[in-house]
Amino acid sequence: MKLFKEISSLRNFLNEKRLNGITKIGFVPTMGALHEGHISLINASKIQNQLTVCSIFVNPTQFNNTDDLAKYPKPIEDDINLLIENGCDVLFFPEVSEMYLNDEVKKSVDYGNITNYFEGKFRKGHFDGVVMIVKKFFQIIEPDNTYFGQKDYQQCMVVEKLIQENNLNIQLHVCPTLRENDGLAKSSRNVRLTAEEREIATIIPNTLYYIKDALQKKPLKEILINARQQITAGSNLMKLEYLEIIDAKSLNPLSEINETTHAVALIAAWCGNIRLIDNLILTE
Numbered sequence: 001m002k003l004f005k006e007i008s009s010l011r012n013f014l015n016e017k018r019l020n021g022i023t024k025i026g027f028v029p030t031m032g033a034l035h036e037g038h039i040s041l042i043n044a045s046k047i048q049n050q051l052t053v054c055s056i057f058v059n060p061t062q063f064n065n066t067d068d069l070a071k072y073p074k075p076i077e078d079d080i081n082l083l084i085e086n087g088c089d090v091l092f093f094p095e096v097s098e099m100y101l102n103d104e105v106k107k108s109v110d111y112g113n114i115t116n117y118f119e120g121k122f123r124k125g126h127f128d129g130v131v132m133i134v135k136k137f138f139q140i141i142e143p144d145n146t147y148f149g150q151k152d153y154q155q156c157m158v159v160e161k162l163i164q165e166n167n168l169n170i171q172l173h174v175c176p177t178l179r180e181n182d183g184l185a186k187s188s189r190n191v192r193l194t195a196e197e198r199e200i201a202t203i204i205p206n207t208l209y210y211i212k213d214a215l216q217k218k219p220l221k222e223i224l225i226n227a228r229q230q231i232t233a234g235s236n237l238m239k240l241e242y243l244e245i246i247d248a249k250s251l252n253p254l255s256e257i258n259e260t261t262h263a264v265a266l267i268a269a270w271c272g273n274i275r276l277i278d279n280l281i282l283t284e
């Protein structure tokens, strides 16, 4: 695997590869502390491309919580080994100073519902930072395909808009959420949960599964009331930020579901000091 910390050397390398006949480049952006979820994106890219580039960059502009940024795990040696084991071709892991100018200001992004609600509302400025960094990566790498996880449902919609808005010739692939055996979505933040919190956190996927199961049996309103109660009922370590059943495209909360509805359940909850998000497609 080739490692790059500088934009110019990565660009030179990719240009040379293109001159030598590489026509498909896949790109997987990450913040590191890699797990099987990330590797599933690498694998998806390897199938569809001749060259796979992974980036590891803990992007400061997308954090609205300084403690979360400071405590974000950074096991770079383990990450590099995992990427090598899984056949990633290129790792780009720049310093913050390589990606941002000293005086660079964060531009506010407004993609309507996509950026205004849920993650956009509870993590003010988060998507501004996501758009800023993903756009830079796209401009540097110019991938043909890019791979994002459905786990970050709204992020996928933001990236789709970013591609459309800038007329980029990049195909976005949304990959399924990989879960632990007990259903908890794999996440770099899971390692920061205590043993007790880790056990309690399974209430998140269990509640999503409850919602899907109850859809045919109860009115939506009642399901939501039960589901919201369920999250916090078992432990005072759990705090619910939002739990909503929404239209998959508009993100508008739904009051009923019929045969044509594409519904998704979105959740964000705190388990102790760790904020976890998850979602489940209810009807396709």
Ligand code: AMP
Residues within 6 Å of the ligand: 029, 030, 031, 032, 036, 037, 038, 040, 041, 147, 148, 149, 150, 151, 152, 175, 176, 177, 178, 179, 185, 186, 187, 188
């Ligand atoms: P992150 O390092 O958390 O920024 O995630 C990098 C990419 O991996 C994003 O596109 C995430 O949606 C994706 N990802 C994170 N967790 C999972 C998971 N459990 N399954 C699949 N993809 C994931």
